[in-house]
Amino acid sequence: MKQGRAGRSAARTRSIYAPFVAARFLRARRQGFVSLIGLLSALGFMVGVASLIVALALITGFQDAMISRILAANAQLLVFPARGQATIANADQVIAELEQVPGMLDAAPVVSTKGLIMAAGRRLRWVTINGIDPGPGLRVTEMEQAMVEGSFHDLAREAEDLRPPLIVGEELALELGVLPGDQVTLLVPRPKLTPWGVSLRQSVFRVAGFFRTDYYDYDTGWAFISLHQAQRILGMGQDVSWIAGRVEDLGRLEQVEERAQARLGENFRVDDILRHNRALFSAMKLEKLLMFFAVGLIVLVAALGVISTLILTVVQKVREIGVLAAMGATPGGVLRIFILQGLSTGLVGTAAGAILGVATCWVVDRFELIPLDPDVYYLSHVALSVRPWDVVMVVAVSVVVALLSTLYPAWRAASLDPVEALRGE
Numbered sequence: 001m002k003q004g005r006a007g008r009s010a011a012r013t014r015s016i017y018a019p020f021v022a023a024r025f026l027r028a029r030r031q032g033f034v035s036l037i038g039l040l041s042a043l044g045f046m047v048g049v050a051s052l053i054v055a056l057a058l059i060t061g062f063q064d065a066m067i068s069r070i071l072a073a074n075a076q077l078l079v080f081p082a083r084g085q086a087t088i089a090n091a092d093q094v095i096a097e098l099e100q101v102p103g104m105l106d107a108a109p110v111v112s113t114k115g116l117i118m119a120a121g122r123r124l125r126w127v128t129i130n131g132i133d134p135g136p137g138l139r140v141t142e143m144e145q146a147m148v149e150g151s152f153h154d155l156a157r158e159a160e161d162l163r164p165p166l167i168v169g170e171e172l173a174l175e176l177g178v179l180p181g182d183q184v185t186l187l188v189p190r191p192k193l194t195p196w197g198v199s200l201r202q203s204v205f206r207v208a209g210f211f212r213t214d215y216y217d218y219d220t221g222w223a224f225i226s227l228h229q230a231q232r233i234l235g236m237g238q239d240v241s242w243i244a245g246r247v248e249d250l251g252r253l254e255q256v257e258e259r260a261q262a263r264l265g266e267n268f269r270v271d272d273i274l275r276h277n278r279a280l281f282s283a284m285k286l287e288k289l290l291m292f293f294a295v296g297l298i299v300l301v302a303a304l305g306v307i308s309t310l311i312l313t314v315v316q317k318v319r320e321i322g323v324l325a326a327m328g329a330t331p332g333g334v335l336r337i338f339i340l341q342g343l344s345t346g347l348v349g350t351a352a353g354a355i356l357g358v359a360t361c362w363v364v365d366r367f368e369l370i371p372l373d374p375d376v377y378y379l380s381h382v383a384l385s386v387r388p389w390d391v392v393m394v395v396a397v398s399v400v401v402a403l404l405s406t407l408y409p410a411w412r413a414a415s416l417d418p419v420e421a422l423r424g425e
Contacts, residue, residue, distance in 0.1 A: 018336040021324070023344075038309040038345055044302025045349025046356060048295070049398050053357030055295045056390045059288045061365070061383035066284070069215040070277060072142040075244030076253055077104075077260065078276060080269045087239035094243055094264065101263055103256035105248045108136035109240040111230035115188040117168070117223060119176040127172065127223045129188065131230020140246040143211060143224075149180055150209020155226040164229045165208035169219035173210050182207045186225075188233050201233045214379070299398050302349065303405035306342045310409030314338065314416075321416050331414040338410035339403070346402020354395055361386045 079098065081088050088094060091109040098107040111131035118124050134156045138144045144152050147167075154165045163183060168176070178184060188201045205225065213219055231237065247256045253272050261270040274281065314321070321334060361384040364370060368381035 018333050019340055021337045037305055037312065041302050041305030041309055042345050042349035042352075044305055045299060045346050045398060045402065046353035048298035048302055049350050049353025049394055050357035050360065051298055052292065052295050052394045053354065053386065053391055054360055054384070055291050056288065056394070057357075057361040057365075057384040057386045058382065059284070059291055060387055060390065061385040063281075063284045063288075064385050065379060065383055066215070066280075067274075069213055069218075070273065071250070073146065073213045073215060073218050074273045075108075075110075075140040076247050076250065076273055077107075077245030077257060078271045078273065079107075079243040079245065079260070079264065080271065081242070082267050082269055085267075087236060087241060088243060088268075089239050091238070091240045091243060094268065097263055098243065098245055098260060101256060101260045103247050103249065103252055103259065105246045106136060106139040107243055107245040108133060108140050109227060110137070110242055110244050111227055111234065111236065112241045113188060113230070113234060115186055115223075117172075117176065118185040118187065119178050119182070121177065123176050125172060125176060125220075127168075127221050129186070129230065130222060130224050131227045132224060133227045137227070137244070140244045143213075146211040146213045148210050148212050152209075152224065154208040155224065163204050163206040164225065166205035167209045167211060167224040168207065169222055170210040170212045171216065171219040172221070172223070173207070175220065178207050180207055180209060186223075186233070201235075203229075203233050296397065299401050303346075303401045306345055306402060306405040307409060309345070310338055310342045310406060311412070313341065314409055314413045317413075318416065321413055325416070334416075335410045335414040338413045339406045342406030342409065343399075343402055346399060346405070350395055350398040350402065353398070354391060357394075358386055358391065 077098075079088075079094065088109075095107045095109065098104050109132075113129050115127060115129045116124050117127055132138075132152075132155070134153050138152055148170055150167065152167060155167065157165065166184065166186070168178075173179070176184065184205055184207060186203045186205055188203070211219075211224075227240075231239070245260070247253055253274070257270050257272050261268075264270065324334060324337075325331075364382065365384040370382035372379050372381055
C-alpha cells in the first residue's frame with residue numbers, strides 16, 4: 001500500500017519537475033545576454049505572427065473586394081450553347097427549364113459581342129457590348145445599383161427616340177468625352193464576309209447613362225444596349241448568345257450548376273462566374289501563398305533566436321544539468337525541460353502577436369485609417385479581412401517552428417554525461 005503511494009508520488013514528481021525547472025531557468029536573473037536574446041526571440045515571434053496576420057488580412061480584403069465586384073456585376077450562373085453552336089435559338093424554353101431547377105432564382109437572355117464605340121472627335125474604344133432585357137436582365141445582377149447617371153430601365157424606352165439608348169461605364173465615358181444625351185456610333189462586326197473582308201454594321205446610339213462598378217475592366221470595357229437592338233444589329237433574329245442565371249444561395253452554386261447541367265443535357269454547357277474567372281482567383285491564391293512564405297521568414301529569424309538562447313543556456317547550466325542527472329533526472333526529463341523553456345518563449349510571442357495582429361486589422365479596417373484615392377485604386381480605404389482559418393494557420397505554424405527550434409539544443413542537453421558535467425565544474 002505504502003509502496004503504491006510512494007510510486008504515485010514519484011511519478012507525480014517526475015511529471016512536474018520539468019515545467020518547474022524550465023520556469024526557474026526562464027526567471028533566472030543572472031543570465032544577462034541570454035535573457036536579452038530570449039526577450040528578442042519572443043518579440044520576433046510576436047512581430048512575425050502579427051505581420052503574417054496583417055499581410056494575409058490585406059490580401060484577403062482585396063480578394064473579397066474583387067470577388068464582390070465581380071459577383072455584383074455578373075450573373076452567377078452562365079449557360080452557353082454546346083460546341084458547334086454559335087447561339088441559343090430556344091432561349092425561352094431554356095429559361096423555363098432553368099426555372100424548374102431547385103435553387104434557381106432568375107434567368108435572363110443575353111446577347112454579347114465585341115464592337116467599337118466612336119464618339120465626336122474620332123475617339124474610338126474597343127468594348128464588350130451586352131444586349132439585355134431590362135426586366136429579367138436586372139434581376140440576375142446588381143448593375144442597377146451601380147448606376148451613377150440614368151437607369152437601366154431607360155433601355156426599354158428605345159421606341160421613344162430614333163436613336164436607341166446606350167449605357168456605358170463612367171470611366172469609358174470620360175475616355176470618350178461623352179455626356180448623357182450625346183450621340184455615339186457603334187461599329188459591330190457581323191458574321192458575314194464580303195469581297196472587302198468582314199462586314200461592319202454601323203448604328204447611332206444615344207448615351208442614356210453611366211454606371212460604376214469600381215472594377216476597371218468593366219467600367220472601361222462594357223456597354224449595354226437593349227436585347228432587341230443587339231439582335232437587330234447582329235442579325236440574330238430571336239437567338240441569344242448565352243443565358244444568365246442567379247441562384248438563391250451562393251454557397252450552393254456548384255450544386256445548382258450540376259442540377260442545371262443535368263436538366264439541360266449535352267446541348268448546353270453550364271458554367272459559374274467563379275470558375276469562369278478561375279485564372280484571376282488562382283493568381284490571387286498564389287499571391288497569398290507567396291506573401292505567407294515571404295513574411296513568414298520573420299518567424300524563422302525568431303526561431304534562430306530561440307535556438308541561440310537554448311544553446312547558451314545549456315552552456316551556462318552544465319553544472320545544474322549534471323546535478324539534476326545525478327539526482328535521478330532522466331535524459332527524457334532534461335529534454336522536456338529545455339523544450340518547455342524554448343516553447344514557452346514561442347508561445348508567449350505567438351499569443352501576443354496574434355492579439356496584436358487581429359487588433360491592428362480591426363482598428364485599421366473599422367476606422368479606415370489608411371485612405372486611398374478611389375479614382376486610382378477603386379477602393380476608398382485599405383480593407384483588411386481577418387479569417388479565423390488564417391489566424392489558426394499562422395498560430396499553428398509559429399508554434400511548430402518554435403517547437404522544432406528547441407529540439408537540437410534540448411537533445412544536446414539531454415545527451416550530457418552527468419559525471420563529466422560535474423567533473424568539468
